[in-house]
Amino acid sequence: MKAVCWNGANDVRVQSVPDPTILNPRDAIIKITSTAICGSDLHIYGGYIPTVQQGDIIGHEFMGEVVEVGRGVNNLKIGDRVVVPSTIGCGNCHYCQHDMWSLCDNSNPKGWIEEKLFGNITSAIYGYSHMLGGYAGAQAEYIRVPFADVGVVKVPPDLPDEMLLFISDAIPTGYMGAELCDIQPGDTVAVWGCGAVGQFAMISAYMMGAEKVIAIDRFPERLEMAKKFAKAEVINYEEVNAGEALKEMTGGRGPDACIDAVGLEAHGVGLEDFYDQTKQKLRLETDRPHVLREMMVACRKGGTLSIMGVYGGFVDKIPFGAAFNKGLTFRMGQMHGQKYMHLLLQMILDGKLDPSFVVTHQLPLEQAPHAYHIFQQKKDNCIKVVLKP
Amino acid sequence: MTSTSGDKLSTSQTEASEVERWASLIGGGAMVLMGLRQGSLRGALTALAGGGLIYQGATKQSTIQQAQEAIGINQPIKVEKTVTINKPADELYRYWHNFENLPTFMKHLKSVNVYNEKRSHWIANAPLGNSVEWDADILEDRENEFISWASVEGADVDNSGFVRFKKAPGDRGTEVKVVLEYNPPGGALAATVAKLFGEEPEQQIGDELRRFKMLMEAGEIATTEGQPSGRS
Numbered sequence: 001m002k003a004v005c006w007n008g009a010n011d012v013r014v015q016s017v018p019d020p021t022i023l024n025p026r027d028a029i030i031k032i033t034s035t036a037i038c039g040s041d042l043h044i045y046g047g048y049i050p051t052v053q054q055g056d057i058i059g060h061e062f063m064g065e066v067v068e069v070g071r072g073v074n075n076l077k078i079g080d081r082v083v084v085p086s087t088i089g090c091g092n093c094h095y096c097q098h099d100m101w102s103l104c105d106n107s108n109p110k111g112w113i114e115e116k117l118f119g120n121i122t123s124a125i126y127g128y129s130h131m132l133g134g135y136a137g138a139q140a141e142y143i144r145v146p147f148a149d150v151g152v153v154k155v156p157p158d159l160p161d162e163m164l165l166f167i168s169d170a171i172p173t174g175y176m177g178a179e180l181c182d183i184q185p186g187d188t189v190a191v192w193g194c195g196a197v198g199q200f201a202m203i204s205a206y207m208m209g210a211e212k213v214i215a216i217d218r219f220p221e222r223l224e225m226a227k228k229f230a231k232a233e234v235i236n237y238e239e240v241n242a243g244e245a246l247k248e249m250t251g252g253r254g255p256d257a258c259i260d261a262v263g264l265e266a267h268g269v270g271l272e273d274f275y276d277q278t279k280q281k282l283r284l285e286t287d288r289p290h291v292l293r294e295m296m297v298a299c300r301k302g303g304t305l306s307i308m309g310v311y312g313g314f315v316d317k318i319p320f321g322a323a324f325n326k327g328l329t330f331r332m333g334q335m336h337g338q339k340y341m342h343l344l345l346q347m348i349l350d351g352k353l354d355p356s357f358v359v360t361h362q363l364p365l366e367q368a369p370h371a372y373h374i375f376q377q378k379k380d381n382c383i384k385v386v387l388k389p
Numbered sequence: 390m391t392s393t394s395g396d397k398l399s400t401s402q403t404e405a406s407e408v409e410r411w412a413s414l415i416g417g418g419a420m421v422l423m424g425l426r427q428g429s430l431r432g433a434l435t436a437l438a439g440g441g442l443i444y445q446g447a448t449k450q451s452t453i454q455q456a457q458e459a460i461g462i463n464q465p466i467k468v469e470k471t472v473t474i475n476k477p478a479d480e481l482y483r484y485w486h487n488f489e490n491l492p493t494f495m496k497h498l499k500s501v502n503v504y505n506e507k508r509s510h511w512i513a514n515a516p517l518g519n520s521v522e523w524d525a526d527i528l529e530d531r532e533n534e535f536i537s538w539a540s541v542e543g544a545d546v547d548n549s550g551f552v553r554f555k556k557a558p559g560d561r562g563t564e565v566k567v568v569l570e571y572n573p574p575g576g577a578l579a580a581t582v583a584k585l586f587g588e589e590p591e592q593q594i595g596d597e598l599r600r601f602k603m604l605m606e607a608g609e610i611a612t613t614e615g616q617p618s619g620r621s
């Protein structure tokens with residue numbers, strides 16, 4: 001089959017690889033009909049995620065059709081149309097059973113790497129480094145889905161892929177980002193990053209009762225999308241000082257909750273950004289925590305930071321005094337897709353949510369290298385690419 | 390105690406705290422402490438099971454140590470590791486108690502044959518396609534709680550171990566603790582056996598316990614071996 005393989009920083013290629021096979025009883029093989037490039041795939045593309053190896057198939061947001069099931073899977077049959085969550089959960093461990101699927105104990109066969117780095121093992125994610133399991137990713141014609149009897153969501157045949165694909169990753173990530181804010185009536189929520197996850201976080205924040213949502217980005221087309229589809233007020237941080245603007249827009253208080261939908265490759269302005277970029281290039285820090293810092297200073301006293309952007313390692317120069325003295329609450333983590341997908345599917349079926357607006361590009365799988373390039377460089381107003389195998 | 394060698398126990402302070410920990414995890418008692426002062430798990434387990442064999446266990450250990458020192462190897466591999474499994478103790482105990490099940494999750498074992506209630510025959514994978522074998526006896530067996538075993542006289546590798554099952558607080562299942570000790574013998578086998586667990590025995594035992602957990606909780610062991618990639 002054809003698959004998108006990582007070959008080094010800023011070098012992905014479409015290669016011929018063997019088809020996946022059933023390896024365990026609870027496996028299924030899915031023929032992929034649509035797969036997206038997630039913003040967090042750019043961290044891999046750029047070479048910022050450790051333990052990605054040359055030749056790894058990447059990608060974790062996907063849907064398709066069941067073509068083979070293992071003998072331990074009796075709730076799926078060949079021909080079922082399904083959306084698969086990007087994080088892999090066994091359904092049996094303490095964490096899965098308490099709806100914390102991204103903290104699954106049993107899905108990562110290379111857990112010792114994480115145990116050394118993080119002290120514990122979290123769930124595996126398709127195509128997202130060997131530290132997170134080393135599973136082959138979704139930007140391919142077929143994929144092996146482990147523990148396919150749990151988490152996988154069957155979807156009706158009558159809606160187009162673009163309406164359903166994002167319940168695999170981007171929508172539950174945004175939704176969980178808003179849920180972690182514990183939004184109260186009248187709250188103002190600020191969202192850093194207006195990619196797909198940021199957009200869905202804003203929409204979710206309104207659904208949960210936020211009175212005002214403020215979007216922060218530097219690309220006009222993204223801010224335009226946030227205004228139009230997510231009904232957000234916007235700040236372009238290259239034009240105004242985001243911290244001061246946020247204060248002015250919240251009566252001098254600061255937002256009640258702040259969502260980081262950017263992660264480890266955040267861009268800032270000025271000296272501090274140069275400091276981060278340099279340290280990251282020299283591998284003296286793994287992550288650029290610009291958004292984290294800004295959120296800690298901008299948030300109102302007693303407010304909440306909800307961190308959905310991906311961080312992989314160490315961050316530097318964190319204004320911890322601000323967080324401590326202001327009594328901030330930090331909530332974060334990879335999303336628990338399996339917890340939210342049925343709910344989100346129902347919203348789509350009920351006509352309460354149409355996520356297809358985020359798709360700016362639809363390209364054949366063969367054009368993945370071009371897609372990564374324009375997405376990374378924010379060329380051609382690229383916000384979300386769907387690849388068609 | 391992490392993967393450590395006898396010579397790290399040199400200060401009396403370390404020794405005291407080690408003894409305390411080992412005593413508490415096995416169950417206490419002066420006999421056990423005597424066994425542990427010799428730094429031998431086998432001694433402790435034997436003491437626990439029979440009492441009368443402590444002296445022999447301790448002497449044997451010191452003989453091995455003398456031999457090891459003579460050929461420059463005094464690195465018994467001693468590891469302990471605990472994992473919490475979301476299953477009741479009796480289920481886990483039952484699976485473990487049939488030693489023939491151990492190779493399903495312990496990659497370093499090729500096979501275990503159970504002869505009778507007490508004795509079993511173990512074959513372990515050694516580097517370069519070699520294998521090492523020994524007979525082992527169960528020393529103590531407390532249903533749903535504790536199993537200890539040790540190799541018998543004349544084993545390729547003198548080794549001993551125990552597994553303990555203890556209810557975790559709340560609804561978290563069972564805490565499963567494993568302690569293993571392998572004493573590399575003298576002679577040509579020594580180097581081979583020293584590599585039984587690779588560079589990091591602690592990690593390997595951890596991996597094996599994690600596979601046990603996967604098998605017990607999820608019914609299968611997560612793997613990525615045999616999946617496609619773009620590596621040629």
Ligand SMILES: [Zn+2]
Nearest residue numbers: 038039040169
């Ligand atoms: Zn993603």
Ligand SMILES: [Zn+2]
Nearest residue numbers: 090093096104
């Ligand atoms: Zn799990």
